[in-house]
Each structure stands twice: as structure tokens, then as C-alpha cells.
Amino acid sequence: MSGDNVLEVRDLATYFFLRRGVLKAVDGVSFNLRRGEVLGLVGESGCGKSVTALSIMRLLPKDTARTVRGEVRLAGENILARSQREMREIRGRRISMILQDPQTSLNPVFSVGEQLREAIYRRTRQPMAQVMKEAVELLRRVEIAAPDQRIRQFPHQMSGGMKQRVVGAISLSGRPEVLIADEPTTALDVTVQLQYLKLLKRLQSQTAMAILFITHDFGVVARMCDRVAVMYAGRIVECGPVQHILERPSHPYTQALIASVPRISGGGDSLTTIDGQPPSLMNLPPGCRFAPRCAHADPRCRASYPSTVPIGVDHTADCWRLEGR
Amino acid sequence: MSDRLADTEPLLRVENLRKYYPFSKGILLARTLGRIKAVDDISFTIRSGETLGLVGESGCGKTTTARLILNLEAPTQGQVLLEGRPIHGLKGEALTAFRADVQAVFQDPWSSLNPRMTVGRIVAESLIVAGWERPKIATRVEELLRQVRLEPEQAQLYPHEFSGGQRQRIALAAALASRPKLIVLDEPISALDVSIRAQMMNLLKQIQAHDKVAYLLVAHDLATVRHMTDQTIVMYLGKIVEHAPTRVLFDAVRHPYTKALFSAVLLARSAQAAEEIVLAGEVPSPLSPPGGCRFHTRCPMAMPRCSRVEPPLREVSPGHRVACHLYEATDESLVLGGDEMSKT
Numbered sequence: 001m002s003g004d005n006v007l008e009v010r011d012l013a014t015y016f017f018l019r020r021g022v023l024k025a026v027d028g029v030s031f032n033l034r035r036g037e038v039l040g041l042v043g044e045s046g047c048g049k050s051v052t053a054l055s056i057m058r059l060l061p062k063d064t065a066r067t068v069r070g071e072v073r074l075a076g077e078n079i080l081a082r083s084q085r086e087m088r089e090i091r092g093r094r095i096s097m098i099l100q101d102p103q104t105s106l107n108p109v110f111s112v113g114e115q116l117r118e119a120i121y122r123r124t125r126q127p128m129a130q131v132m133k134e135a136v137e138l139l140r141r142v143e144i145a146a147p148d149q150r151i152r153q154f155p156h157q158m159s160g161g162m163k164q165r166v167v168g169a170i171s172l173s174g175r176p177e178v179l180i181a182d183e184p185t186t187a188l189d190v191t192v193q194l195q196y197l198k199l200l201k202r203l204q205s206q207t208a209m210a211i212l213f214i215t216h217d218f219g220v221v222a223r224m225c226d227r228v229a230v231m232y233a234g235r236i237v238e239c240g241p242v243q244h245i246l247e248r249p250s251h252p253y254t255q256a257l258i259a260s261v262p263r264i265s266g267g268g269d270s271l272t273t274i275d276g277q278p279p280s281l282m283n284l285p286p287g288c289r290f291a292p293r294c295a296h297a298d299p300r301c302r303a304s305y306p307s308t309v310p311i312g313v314d315h316t317a318d319c320w321r322l323e324g325r
Numbered sequence: 326m327s328d329r330l331a332d333t334e335p336l337l338r339v340e341n342l343r344k345y346y347p348f349s350k351g352i353l354l355a356r357t358l359g360r361i362k363a364v365d366d367i368s369f370t371i372r373s374g375e376t377l378g379l380v381g382e383s384g385c386g387k388t389t390t391a392r393l394i395l396n397l398e399a400p401t402q403g404q405v406l407l408e409g410r411p412i413h414g415l416k417g418e419a420l421t422a423f424r425a426d427v428q429a430v431f432q433d434p435w436s437s438l439n440p441r442m443t444v445g446r447i448v449a450e451s452l453i454v455a456g457w458e459r460p461k462i463a464t465r466v467e468e469l470l471r472q473v474r475l476e477p478e479q480a481q482l483y484p485h486e487f488s489g490g491q492r493q494r495i496a497l498a499a500a501l502a503s504r505p506k507l508i509v510l511d512e513p514i515s516a517l518d519v520s521i522r523a524q525m526m527n528l529l530k531q532i533q534a535h536d537k538v539a540y541l542l543v544a545h546d547l548a549t550v551r552h553m554t555d556q557t558i559v560m561y562l563g564k565i566v567e568h569a570p571t572r573v574l575f576d577a578v579r580h581p582y583t584k585a586l587f588s589a590v591l592l593a594r595s596a597q598a599a600e601e602i603v604l605a606g607e608v609p610s611p612l613s614p615p616g617g618c619r620f621h622t623r624c625p626m627a628m629p630r631c632s633r634v635e636p637p638l639r640e641v642s643p644g645h646r647v648a649c650h651l652y653e654a655t656d657e658s659l660v661l662g663g664d665e666m667s668k669t
Contacts, residue, residue: 044518044519044520045518159607160607161607162607189382189383189545189607189608190382190545190586190589190590191382191585191586191589191603191604191607192382192607193589194588194589194603194604195603195604198603216518216519217519219590256520257519257520260519260520260522260523261519261522261523261548262523262526262548262549262551262552263548263551264547264548264551264575264587264590270527270530271523271526271527271552272523273520273523273524273527274520274523275524277488277490
């Protein structure tokens, strides 16, 4: 079925080689991203979701981090084998990225128009008048009012939501097949967050682009994603359709994570908590990485890492308890 | 928690509080161009042992309100009274006593703890200032660390040796040291990971049940507010737009802005609220807030008069105050009675 998958990640492992030791940020991550779908990558800070994204983009800090194994197949071809020069042609045109903070992803000393034009010109080498026209058109597509005036403004003259729209416009300028959105709404106000998510959905439905949506917020997942992969300590522990994961999570970590979020409808005086801390990525436990915090852990869980168990249609989890059920 | 006699003086009383910041252009020969109305005529009370939630988006004035109550800013007009005594203008011992009574926990535990002090010293700081004796301080620090679920031996360690959730609990222990009557919690869990947030919320509730301390919780997450608070205030551009006991508010949201906030909450459950309101645009600049109702530029229900006349905050049902023209004609009797009673 690989024809449906625009991006296939197989056993990806990225380690940081530090003076204190080896930090296994991503350690055996596999997933597929299908054409036109939104896949959520959920987890807490330090679980490896952003490093997964940077490994796919090949934008890791090159003095400390290295992808030590695995494959990243873009439309069937392993891009980890490509040179950095070739990657520059892939980034922006075939895979794009939106980062969390629009404040830092835009250059403060260039106008919005110059930053958009650079992205368009690099790809098309069209005459400037043509590039300008396309830049205005892109701002209109991300629903910025009065784009021909806004294009002359600098980032500091825009609000947070508007800046993030500009970042979106730049990311989409190359009509990528895959968009990686790394917590794109975390820095925005709640009412603006909803606007932005709806805009991303609209743009996606127009282009059949696939989105890998990284977030820690299950509310955003419920709104945006078709499927969701839950990460813990460098591994994906559960992956399945959004509906299933939110309503019938199978992995004890997913269950605890969802139960620990307070509900707006109220109910319950005390929230479920997950005791302890995630394990140190420099000193991982030999078995299941969640076992030290898991209420159901037994000796087998502490001894060896569970295999990936199919639970339902399109739904898998890494847990010994689910095996043979 | 709020079923006490109405005539007892509340712990904290905020009366017609205003904070305007002048803004100017130029360095030499600076001209004052106008004033940013960060907080514009707000009033509310907090009873002891109760939690009040302050909700709103960036620029709504919730942090300025918190800073005014902490006596870190002086108001332009109006006053804040703690147990009936005005807090601004306090000096010397009275100010020291106030600082012991009102404490704070801030959003970011990475910047709020001094990296050069041991945890024990951080927690003891306010006791040293208050002139406690050494052995008594040591006992109290041990007691506090236990209270926030840390080991007394961890007093020797430095903040960088702790995780975010632990650091926030250290900040809480330091705030609790002087046995305050009120703690201002400015987004105390938003910097924490999802699985750690629940621990912190449960801990805050346990401590309140035990110590009868009141909280002013500044937050943007409605589910947190629902879970934690007894009354909720929603602010928009320096004004209170809606104020009610939390249970009442969450059952019957009135103000269109509050409705939009509720609609923007992304539920992790599939049962999304039927009514979806997506606001156009973003919060206008507080430099030049819109005339009339400040929300009218984004309000889906706006009427012609909304841009001309500013709606007063009036009681629409017992304890439920709303600043919106929509609720004027509907129940006249309540409006008239409520206006007299709330005096705001």
C-alpha cells in the first residue's frame, strides 16, 4: 500500500552525542503519512517529537546530533541518503515546516514581502513583477486583509496570528507534498488559534497536502487530525484513528494522559495524575519505557520492550498487556 | 465556599481599580501621546479560602490586575483593600506584613527561582526576612517541602537539579512559607507538561483545603478555571465583561466574548459544542480600544448602539454580572434591581 503513503518513516533513531553521554532522543520511530491526511504526533516535552521532525527535515545541529539508523521515504525514496545540497531542493518544495514561534521564524529586518519573494524566487526564478504578484496572492490565500499593503510591512507591525499566517504563506509557497507543523498555535491566543487551525484545514483540503501535526494538546488533535501517534521517551507507543485514541485509548500512558486533562464540562474533584517523571534519555530502562510509572507494569514489562500489537483497524500499541488479547 | 454571611468583610476587595500607562514618542523632548488603559474600572471581591479565576487573552489586563493586587504597581485610580485596609501606600512594617500575607507563584519556574540559592534557602527567604529564628526556620522548611511532596533532604539541592513540575512546587513552598492569606497564581501550570499539570492542580486544591488560603488564579485555559475556581471573571481589553460563580457561568454563558472563548476551547472529546463562534480578527490594540463596547468590532451579535454606548456591567441573575447590551431589554426588573445592588 506504499502508493498511498507520501512519507514513510522506518525505525528512525537520532542520538545526541554529548560530553556526558549519548542521549537517545528518538529511538526507533516508525509511521506512515498518507496523501492528504493529517497525522498528529503527540507527547510531552522531551519525548522526541520535534527531533523526529528535524530528523525528517535533516536540520539537526550537525556537531552534536546524528541520525544513527532508519529510513525516511518521501514518495518511496529514502531522503536520508541525499546530500545536503539535494536536501535544499527538497525542503520548501516537497516538505515544508511551520515552527512554533512566528516571532523567531521571521527575519525582523526584512519586510514580509521580501521574505515571501525570496521563497518564491528561489523556486521559480521568475521576473520580479511575477514574483510580487504571486506573493500578494499567497497572502490573500492565508486570508490576510489588504495584502498589497501588508506586504510592505515588517514583522513587528503585525500581530502574532498574522505573523503565523505569513509563515504559513512562506511554507506553502512551494506547494509541498508534506507540511510539518510543529506546535504552530501554541504561541497564539485561543480565539486566534481556532482561526488558524481552520485556515490550515481549508488550505489542506484545497491542495491534498499531507500534514504531520506536532502538538501536546489533545484538543488540537481532536480538531485537526485524522490519525494520531502518541510518543513517549523516544518511541511511538500508540497509533490509531483520532476517534479511537480519544475515546478508547489502549496504552496505559495514553489512557493516563487523556484522563489527566480537566474537562470543561466539569465533574470530578481530583484529576488522575501520572506519578514520577519520564525516564532520562541518557539512561533508558531496558524494558517498556513507561513501566516505571505504569500502574499495570509486571516483571516482563521491566525486562524487555513490548512489540507493536495490532488492536483494531489501523490501530496499534506497544504494550505487553495487550498481546494475545 | 461562598455561603458565608454577606456582611462580613471579604479578604480582598478591589474597588474601581484603574491602571493607565502613559506612552510617549521620542527620547529627549518626549511627548506624551496618550494612555494605555491596561485596567479600566474593575471591582470584585475574594473571600478567604476561595479561588477566583481571571480569564482573558493577551492584553486583557489580567496580569496588570495581578500586579496591582501584589502591590507591585500603584493604581491610577481606585483601591485594593486587604481585610478592609488599603494596600497601596503601605510602608515599613505594614508593608512587610502585607508581603507575608499576599504571595505569588509565577508562570515560569525556570526564571522565578534564584539559580544560586539552594532550595532550602529559597523556601526560607521570606522567613529570614520576617526575622524567624534559625531552628524554627529549619523545621518550617522541612514541613513545607513535605507539604509540596518533596523530600526534606532535597533542600540542599539547587533549582537546576529539578524538573519543571518540581520547580513549580518549590515556588509554591516558598510562597506558602509565611502562611499567606492570598496567593496570586499567574498561569501556574501553563509552562508544565500535561501529565504534570494534574499533580500541581490537585496539590493546590489539597493545600487550600488544609490551609484555607485564597487564590487569585490568572489563566487562559477555561477547563483549568472550571476545575479550580469558585468564581470566574472574564476580561477583555481592561474591562470585566462577565463575572459569575464558576458553576453558574459554565452553565449559562451570557457575553458573546465568553461564548466565543468557550467555543474556541478545543475539546479532547468528540462531542464538540454545537454552537461554534469563530471570531474575526484579533484583539485590538489597547492603545486605541474601540469606542462603545470594546468588543463590538469582533462581536457576531453587534448592534448599532454597541459602537456608541459602552454597556455597564450589570447583574442579569443573582451573582452573575454581564457587560452587554443584549441583556438589557430581556429582564427589566432584574436589571434595575441589579444595577442598584452592584454599584459598579
